[in-house]
Amino acid sequence: MAGLTTYGSYVPYWRLTASAIASVTGRREGGGTRAVASYDEDTTTMAVAAGLSALASVGSVDHLDSLGFVTSHPAYVDKTNATAVHAALGLPRAIRCTDTGGAARSGLSALIAALRSTETTLVTIADTVTGPAGSPDEVGGGDAAAAFLVGNMPAVATFLGSGSASDEFTDRWRLPGESWAKTWEERFGEAIYTRLAEESFVSALKDADVPAGDIDRYAIVGLSPRAAKTFTRTCGVDPSHVVDDLTSAIGNAGAAQPGVLLAAMLDEAAPGETLAVTMLADGADTLILRTTDLLESRRQPTPVAEQLAAGNDELRYADFLTWKGQLVRQTPRRPDPDRAAAPPAYRAEAWKFAFTGSECNACGTRHLPPQRVCLECGDMGDMSPVRLVDSAARIATYTIDHLAYSPAPPVIGAVVDFEGGGRFACEMTDADPEKVSIGQQVEMTFRRMSDTDGIHNYFWKVRPAVEPPTELDTEESAS
Amino acid sequence: MSSYGIKDRVAIVGMGCTRFGERWDSSTGDMLIESTRAALMEAGLEQDAIDAYWLGTMTSGFSGMTLSSVLKTKYKPVTRVENYCATGSEAFRNACYAVAAGAYDIVMAVGVEKLKDNGYSGLVNSDDSTDGTATALSAPARFSLLGPAYVEKYGVSRETFKQAMTHTAWKNHYNGARNPRAQFQAEVSKEKIDAAPAVAGDLGIFDCSGVSDGSAAAIIVRAEDAYKYTDKPLFVKGLAFAAGPGTGPIDPRYDYTTFEEVVHSAADAYQQAGVEAPAEELMMAEVHDCFTPTELVLMEDLGFSARGTVCDDTLSGKFTLEGALPINPDGGLKSFGHPIGASGLRMLFECWLQLRGEAPAERQVAARGKRYGLTHNLGGSPGDCVSFVSIVGPELG
Numbered sequence: 001m002a003g004l005t006t007y008g009s010y011v012p013y014w015r016l017t018a019s020a021i022a023s024v025t026g027r028r029e030g031g032g033t034r035a036v037a038s039y040d041e042d043t044t045t046m047a048v049a050a051g052l053s054a055l056a057s058v059g060s061v062d063h064l065d066s067l068g069f070v071t072s073h074p075a076y077v078d079k080t081n082a083t084a085v086h087a088a089l090g091l092p093r094a095i096r097c098t099d100t101g102g103a104a105r106s107g108l109s110a111l112i113a114a115l116r117s118t119e120t121t122l123v124t125i126a127d128t129v130t131g132p133a134g135s136p137d138e139v140g141g142g143d144a145a146a147a148f149l150v151g152n153m154p155a156v157a158t159f160l161g162s163g164s165a166s167d168e169f170t171d172r173w174r175l176p177g178e179s180w181a182k183t184w185e186e187r188f189g190e191a192i193y194t195r196l197a198e199e200s201f202v203s204a205l206k207d208a209d210v211p212a213g214d215i216d217r218y219a220i221v222g223l224s225p226r227a228a229k230t231f232t233r234t235c236g237v238d239p240s241h242v243v244d245d246l247t248s249a250i251g252n253a254g255a256a257q258p259g260v261l262l263a264a265m266l267d268e269a270a271p272g273e274t275l276a277v278t279m280l281a282d283g284a285d286t287l288i289l290r291t292t293d294l295l296e297s298r299r300q301p302t303p304v305a306e307q308l309a310a311g312n313d314e315l316r317y318a319d320f321l322t323w324k325g326q327l328v329r330q331t332p333r334r335p336d337p338d339r340a341a342a343p344p345a346y347r348a349e350a351w352k353f354a355f356t357g358s359e360c361n362a363c364g365t366r367h368l369p370p371q372r373v374c375l376e377c378g379d380m381g382d383m384s385p386v387r388l389v390d391s392a393a394r395i396a397t398y399t400i401d402h403l404a405y406s407p408a409p410p411v412i413g414a415v416v417d418f419e420g421g422g423r424f425a426c427e428m429t430d431a432d433p434e435k436v437s438i439g440q441q442v443e444m445t446f447r448r449m450s451d452t453d454g455i456h457n458y459f460w461k462v463r464p465a466v467e468p469p470t471e472l473d474t475e476e477s478a479s
Numbered sequence: 480m481s482s483y484g485i486k487d488r489v490a491i492v493g494m495g496c497t498r499f500g501e502r503w504d505s506s507t508g509d510m511l512i513e514s515t516r517a518a519l520m521e522a523g524l525e526q527d528a529i530d531a532y533w534l535g536t537m538t539s540g541f542s543g544m545t546l547s548s549v550l551k552t553k554y555k556p557v558t559r560v561e562n563y564c565a566t567g568s569e570a571f572r573n574a575c576y577a578v579a580a581g582a583y584d585i586v587m588a589v590g591v592e593k594l595k596d597n598g599y600s601g602l603v604n605s606d607d608s609t610d611g612t613a614t615a616l617s618a619p620a621r622f623s624l625l626g627p628a629y630v631e632k633y634g635v636s637r638e639t640f641k642q643a644m645t646h647t648a649w650k651n652h653y654n655g656a657r658n659p660r661a662q663f664q665a666e667v668s669k670e671k672i673d674a675a676p677a678v679a680g681d682l683g684i685f686d687c688s689g690v691s692d693g694s695a696a697a698i699i700v701r702a703e704d705a706y707k708y709t710d711k712p713l714f715v716k717g718l719a720f721a722a723g724p725g726t727g728p729i730d731p732r733y734d735y736t737t738f739e740e741v742v743h744s745a746a747d748a749y750q751q752a753g754v755e756a757p758a759e760e761l762m763m764a765e766v767h768d769c770f771t772p773t774e775l776v777l778m779e780d781l782g783f784s785a786r787g788t789v790c791d792d793t794l795s796g797k798f799t800l801e802g803a804l805p806i807n808p809d810g811g812l813k814s815f816g817h818p819i820g821a822s823g824l825r826m827l828f829e830c831w832l833q834l835r836g837e838a839p840a841e842r843q844v845a846a847r848g849k850r851y852g853l854t855h856n857l858g859g860s861p862g863d864c865v866s867f868v869s870i871v872g873p874e875l876g
Contacts, residue, residue: 333600340611348610368729369612375726397628397735399680401620403601413616415624417731425614425728438627449611457611 002115003155004289008053008300009263010046010126010145011250012037013430013463015313016320018139024317025134033313034251037128037143039323039407040429040447043071044081045458046145046256047124048088048446052389054122054147055089057298061149065119066096070110072103072254073128075448075456077176084458085124087353088446090387104172104223105281107255111148111262112287115159120151127254130324131180142251146259156298157266157275157289160210163203165196166283172223179325186226193227196284201235204276204286212236215288216273219261221245221252222280237276249308260304262287267303271295302466310466312432322407332405339452350385355444355460357422358383366422388444392419393462395440400433416442416462430463441465482719484751485579487875490705490712491697493522496828499693499815500662507539507593508549510694514821515550515589518696522708526550529698530583532557535570535590536820538604546589561820563858564767565720565867566590568823571697572718572867578699590825591694592818601690602819616679618769619687621860623680625772628735633787641681643790644771645672648685650799651768651807655814657842662691662816686771691816695824697831702875711835716851717751717870719744727862738857740866741780745855748868749782754851757782758804761870762849763833765826767857768811778806781855781868805844808833823867826854834873850874 015033022028037046047069055061067089069082082097100110107125114121126145131137171189174181197220205212218237220228225247232242243265245257253260258279265275271293278286302310321327340352350356351369358370362379366386373380393416401411412428414436428436429447442462449457495517497510505513519526534546534557543557562569567590574588597603602618626644630637649669655661667685675683698708705712721744727733745757754760766781768774775793778784783804784792792798798806809815809829812822830852832838856867 333598335599335603335605337615338605338607338609338611341608344608344610348612352610352612371729375724375730396731397624399616399620399623399627400677401616401623401679402676403617403619403678404615411616411620413614413620413624415728415735421731423729423731423733427614427616438631449615459612 001158002150002152003158005149005151005153005155006054006057006298007156007263007266008050008056008147009260009304009307010049010053011035011260011304011307011311012041012046012143013310013312014038014315015311016315016317017313020315020317021134021139027134029134029136030139032248034139034142035144035253035311036315036320036323038430040449040461042075042448042456043073043126043128043145044075044084045446045448046126046143047085047147050126050145050147051085051089051122051124053300053302054149056301058149061091063120064091064095064122066098066121067091068098068100068110068114068121068123070100070106070123070125070255071127072101072106074099074101084353087349088458090354090356090389101255103282104254105279105283105285108258108277108279108285108287111150111259112162112285114150115162118152120153123148123150125256125259127256129252129254133321133326137180140247140251142247142253142257144250144253144256144260146256146263148259154294155292156295157291160274160288160290161204161208162285162287163200163205163207164283164285165199165203167192167196186224189224190226190230193222193224193280193284194230197227197231197278197280198235200284200286201278204288208288210274210288213238214274215241215276217241217243217265217269218276219243219245219258219265220278220280221247221257221261224280227280263300264304266291266295267299267305269295319408332403334405336452337405337450337457339455340457352459354387355389356385356387359386364421366418368422368424388418388422393417393442395436395438395442396423397438398428398436412436414442414462427461428463429461482747482751484717485575486716486751486753487702487714488579489575489699490702490714491831491871492700492705492708492712493518493524493698494696494828494831495521496660496695496825497693498660499691499818499821499825501595502692503595505692507545507591510593510692511546511549511589511591514591514694514696515587518587518698522698524585524698524708526552528585529555529587531555531577531586533560533570533574533586533588534558535560535566535588535823536592537561537563537566539591539593539820563865564769564817564819565823565856565858565865566820567695567825568854568856568867568869569720570820571824571827571869572720574699575715575718578701584700584704586699587696588699588824589694589696590820590823592820593692594690594818595692618860619682620679622770622773623682624735625776625861626681629776632734632736635787635790639790643775643793644681644686645669646793647768647771647774648672648813651811651813654800654808654842655810657839658810658814661810661814662689663814682770688769688812689816691818693815693818693821693825695821695828697824697827711873713831713834713871713873714875715869716872717748717868719747719751719868720865722865723859723863725863733862735861737776738780738861738864738866740864741777741855741857744866744868745781748870752851752870754870757853760849761804761851761853762846763805763808763844764853764855765807765809765811765829766855768807768813769817769857773857774806777855800842800844808838808842808844823854823856827869827871830854830871834871
């Protein structure tokens with residue numbers, strides 16, 4: 001029976017508060033915070049982060065037919081973005097990679113399509129939403145990602161059914177190449193969406209053969225918060241079972257939001273619970289799942305709640321605008337970063353995308369980047385590939401670089417040593433320069449290093465790891 | 480490994496060095512003419528007497544025609560040389576070998592770099608054909624890793640190391656203030672150095688060398704011919720070069736407190752020259768002070784200070800003009816900036832002046848019976864570099 005084999009989500013480190021915006025615009029729109037993809041992130045890198053989280057509990061994937069990447073803000077058009085996600089996740093070459101998207105509806109709809117197919121698919125959904133300075137979409141939009149491994153394998157949640165309703169009306173639209181959407185008056189869409197929500201929900205209940213009263217956790221989100229609120233009052237689900245849509249913490253991350261909500265429900269659900277999620281976007285889609293005993297052992301490593309708690313809400317509004325391309329700042333008198341040339345990047349695909357170094361077959365020494373001749377024993381024979389994305393690493397030394405170009409200066413340069421061997425000199429991101437220390441544990445994160453000639457230069461950086469509690473900490477908390 | 484050297488087989492008989500700085504007045508070609516004519520004049524030679532040229536430049540030209548098309552050298556061979564920040568020294572080394580091999584009678588090594596015309600801050604070394612995975616840290620950031628590592632290894636306080644850095648910047652600017660060819664010819668107080676804005680790690684602006692334009696040239700002949708051209712030639716005692724395996728950034732054992740490449744090239748040069756105790760035997764040395772911590776670590780790698788003692792040696796004045804071993808008496812990269820192709824030959828030019836007793840009195844180093852001068856270049860970054868060491872002296876034997 002089809003279901004979710006694993007799941008994962010990603011909420012970026014940075015948060016912009018409504019008050020930070022209001023302190024500049026002088027006008028307050030809404031409250032709370034929104035999650036912000038850093039200057040070195042895009043929908044592709046966020047999909048990789050969510051994908052890594054989804055695959056963490058299973059280690060490797062024995063069989064995969066396809067990888068889907070869903071977004072309304074692709075890093076490239078014409079060029080498939082799923083192939084970069086695929087390469088960064090180190091997945092086998094013999095699978096199909098597909099981009100889906102263009103609209104907020106694509107996320108949940110792609111997940112339902114995967115659950116209804118016979119394939120084993122990794123569905124990654126990432127989105128980024130903003131609006132003009134001071135607009136409701138700016139403070140109310142969000143950046144986030146989710147990923148689900150779907151197939152006929154032992155599942156953490158089995159597919160019970162789905163229901164959809166579609167309609168054509170001009171509620172929210174964006175021309176290709178534009179940064180943000182325009183919307184019609186919200187009250188126009190509210191009535192339509194309320195009706196569509198009900199139609200899809202009833203259809204899904206029927207498909208799943210589950211009464212509304214049996215739903216243990218219900219998430220509804222989408223382009224009409226008013227309709228969502230109206231519908232939850234009449235949908236028949238126990239009001240205490242309707243979960244927070246997280247828009248006051250993340251904002252509304254478009255196509256990714258229902259995925260993040262589903263991940264958050266899976267973080268907390270017990271085995272045997274019935275979960276439902278409805279997305280309102282140019283119609284409505286509702287998905288119903290039931291969790292299994294396997295969920296306990298396959299939860300994502302860092303739950304959504306912890307991802308939210310780990311955020312930094314001190315992002316300056318000026319930096320947010322700069323990162324979103326709305327504020328042009330003075331740059332150092334330095335040339336643009338070199339572009340990543342296609343042939344060397346392709347030759348280095350395993351290194352650049354999958355972070356695969358080489359291990360000497362004669363003496364076991366690891367090399368990052370891969371070397372042809374061993375630095376230790378000089379052996380010139382073949383080396384074995386070694387992917388170190390998930391290996392524990394600590395900072396050997398570091399420096400704070402005020403001179404190197406960055407949209408978020410200063411740059412933190414770190415030299416990190418991996419447990420089991422291997423040293424890597426790189427940039428550190430999502431970190432406070434004042435809090436970096438020698439010995440600090442870090443983890444790998446796939447980022448966009450630069451953009452030159454419209455080529456996104458993807459590679460790996462490190463970021464502070466969530467330190468596992470030491471024995472001492474555990475004893476202290478026990479006593 | 481065999482490294483026989485060419486001790487006392489070739490001699491420098493003329494040198495020229497331009498003023499270094501923001502040479503808005505001069506092109507690359509103008510500076511090449513300025514340095515080569517000065518060298519020819521010192522040797523009393525016409526340009527046609529030069530049999531072959533070695534031109535060192537990193538970014539100001541590619542082929543030998545950068546020189547030949549300006550000087551109109553009439554079909555003479557010109558070899559363009561590049562080897563990172565040791566480029567100028569590398570032009571000199573290869574020119575010396577050509578004479579020692581008997582291939583030519585009279586050759587010239589020329590270094591030049593025009594860094595200021597591109598309008599950028601710092602050195603620009605663009606490569607448009609990479610996979611994009613190299614770290615984009617600035618040069619000061621890469622060298623700033625030396626200080627914390629040194630402090631950690633030797634138990635010196637961070638403040639002491641910083642004081643030694645400041646002393647080094649102060650000393651080199653003091654020397655540069657006595658040099659009319661320097662880019663910066665003013666003394667800088669230690670208070671001002673300490674208060675400068677941060678650039679990277681513990682490095683402030685005054686811990687970094689400047690960016691400038693310049694050129695320098697040397698004429699090299701067989702040792703037995705030297706006195707035909709000058710009463711005071713300099714004889715080449717040792718020439719050593721080490722290209723590292725570049726493993727520092729990928730080898731967990733590298734601790735950022737030494738340049739192995741320098742240790743190797745220094746040992747080779749000392750062996751060629753017959754130098755056993757460099758700190759006692761050298762009259763002066765010009766070393767690659769691209770950043771102040773670099774000069775400090777070099778003192779230990781070149782054998783001028785015992786391991787772990789450079790801060791004490793520095794702060795006690797060992798390396799000042801009056802000290803036991805004056806380092807960078809011309810002001811170093813700190814005062815001259817670093818026009819890549821020219822720097823190595825600029826250092827040699829200071830040996831030319833000092834060892835022949837022709838430096839301006841206010842910075843002339845007392846010989847005290849010592850006969851050798853040393854020049855050193857480093858190109859790359861800690862754990863990942865090339866190193867050059869030369870030793871020259873005014874007498875045979």
